[in-house]
Amino acid sequence: MEVAVFTLGAVIVLSGGLGVLLARNPVHAALFLVQTLFGVAVLFVLLEATFLAAVQVMVYAGAIVILFLFVIMLLGVDRADDLGIEPIAGQRPMAAVVGVSLAGLLATVLLVAVDGLTGARGGTPLGDAGDNTRRLGEALFTDMVFAVELTAILLTVAVVGAVALARRLSGPMQPLPVVAIAESDDQPTEADDEPAGATGEDS
Amino acid sequence: MVDLIWLVPALPLAGFIVLIFAGRRIGEPGAGWLATGVMGGSFLATLGVFIDMAGRSTHDRRAVVTLFEWIPAGDLSVDIGFLVDPLSITMCLFITGVGALIHLYSVGYMHGDDGFARFFAYLNLFMFAMLMLVLGDSLLLTFLGWEGVGACSYLLISFWFTEPANATAGKKAFVTNRIGDWGFMVAMFATFFTFGSLNYVDVLDASTAGTVAQGTATLIAVMLLVGAVGKSAQFPLYLWLPDAMAGPTPVSALIHAATMVTSGVYLLTRMNPLIADSAGWVPDMVAWLGVGTALFAATIAMAQTDIKKVLAYSTVSQLGYMFLAVGSGAYVAAVFHMVTHAFFKALLFLGSGSVIHGMDGDQDMRHYGGLRRFMPVTTGTFVVGWLAIAGVPPFSGFWSKDEILTFAWNKSPVLWALGLLTAVLTAFYMTRLIALTFAGESRYAEQRTGEEDAEAATRRADHTPHESPRTMTAPLVVLAVLAVVAGFVQLPFSSSTRWLEHWLEPSLYANEVHLGTGGATQVLLAAIAVVGGLVGIGVAVAVYVKGRIAREPFEQPIFADAWRIDRSVAAFMGGPGRRGFEATNRFDGQVVDGAVYGVAGLVRRLAGVLRMFHNGMVRTYATGIGLGAVALLAWFLTRSTL
């Protein structure tokens, strides 16, 4: 039973990965990415990391890929890559070398390891699947509360940075008129886009 | 008192510093008096040390006074220290004494010159360097002074540097000296390598103890000789001394007669144990070189028309005598002649300066004549100097020259014969100088050859040469007295009269050669020398005063042209020499610089190759990261145990 689920998840993941790799159209690539993410979520559930599976779907598939799609649509980079030509000489063989070596070396590690995992056991104990969220919450907000606050700062900084990076530099930032959203539908490169996922208000 | 020896060089140094900064403000004649006063103080300090030393017993007469450590560099430790022993004190006495007199003289001679203060600043600096040379307790300090006097010589020769010929003469002196300095430096390196120290005490004591191999001692001695030849203007490095007459006459008197040029003789005398340790041909070489130079220079002096050039070649000749003495093992005689020569040569130069001053700068003896009427003091003192250098007893020159000739005979009769011939020629050309300058009638108002303006001669007829001021004649008188009495410090009659020899004993480490000849032979040699001198005087009187013998056979053009040596050197340097230098220059530019540039070019090409990895493309960089990660992973896999 577990094997079947695993195999299914694996197939979903790998085929999605291949799709990202080979899809000409970036929108297709984004959709294949969603597939991979979903497959990974399935595998998380199999490993009894239920909270993470949920977060994976919500944050990764739900937010991040949507961001990607926003940018693709807004910038018009949806023109298909021509995968037939490769301008940089030797790039494809190098890429092949890197990929094969990585896979090979990692496989070698797995095959050659005799003693199995030699890391320390214990630490924060895993519960069962139902208990997972509570345990994660406890660990995060007691032992790791500083780290969590830091990540909050990180996110804030990222948002501010994105706003600073993506605005147009000519003149001060124009306030978004109330009706501007409806009127600017047909103009994809409006000055006030904020594809960084922040709230609609601007300064 | 010996501890105050540091005052002796320090006073001139202080004088220099004051004059170089405030000299222009002090102005004439204050700067001159300051410099002279400083030298007077230095002389008094030397006198004090001398009296202290003389009061001690013979064994006690060596002291090293160290001021501070100058170079502490591992194995090499050089102090600023002074070796106070009879040799250095003797040198200091006449250096400071004659120096002070010449400073006094210069106050009058340089009157009205724009660079009055500058002159005295340089003179004081020179005195400082010279005193460091003789007082230094190590070869390095002597070298410091050596280089210092060379630099000051350059500064003072080209004192009136706005005239290109003067500047060239200064440069020539400096460059020729430099060749000698190379020899000195090699000797220093060899000394340090052999003895592990540059201190005279260490080196000379070790050498006397016999711990030096003959080959090493020979090398050091020969290299020191090279240095001495450069500084003391022996053949072939004498070329600068006649040209150095372009400087003011006090400079010629001080530097190129009494002090700097004796440095070479001083160095050889100081390092006498090494000469004694070296191979037998080394002293022979010194002696033959000395007597050869003496004779050579004497022939040239016979035909010179510039009064200072005669005296310059005469200096070269007398220095040759000193080298002859050193080579014959007669260090006492060399120092003796150094002292007497300082007195009478300075006297002669200062006297010639007085003549030139009175003749308003004219140095050509053909325009002189009959000056005894106008300059009595100058004439009187000049005559004393003439008699001294001609070797007429009882003037000092006779005693010192005779001592040298006796030791020359002791070494080889041929050396004695050549020395005697030189003495005859010396008497001849000096008498010629006296005759042309002071005797006879004034030729100043005569028509000169090559002069086109017929009226110039009559215009000059009104000119009267004048005697020099008191500041210039007083030193002349003092020097004349010294030229008379200085001989009495080393009278050869008996051991008790050989005062100088006893005094210098601690410095000579028993390397003084003992005479193999008896008293009778010595008297005979002395008599022959006196007769020779009188013959020279007599012939010169016959030629130049009485006019009975023609002068042309004596004034050979080849003598006047200094045997065309200068000309050949110039031709060589301009022709093959220059080609050699340019080839070396090309080698330096192409091979040496080429190697450096080649390395740079190689780096540039390498960088060009490496630049291809920096094409600015993100994907190339990503490939690099990927390959790096693969390599790291492989490395960890292979070295760790799984």
Next chain:
Amino acid sequence: MVVTTGWYLALGAALFSMGAVGLLVRRNPLVMFMCVELMLNAVNLTFVSLGAELGDLGGQLSVFFVLVVAAAEVVVGLAVIVAIMRRRSGATVDDLSVLGG
């Protein structure tokens, strides 16, 4: 047949390699970004599976933070891409070679 940790690790390795190759081969900046996401996910999978093996919650906590950082990274990265790419459409990463020497 039991699903051992090794299977998960092998899957993670394969996904990671695929992501790496994709990063090197694709020219569209957004697709390259997606390949980076693939690699991050492979790592996440590895973390969780090893955490499960060792009985340590630390694996899942690590994934949590990786997720947050990935989100922040995407935010800033996309802002950069917008700032650069809005000038011309059809631009690829290869056109950004101003820093080349």
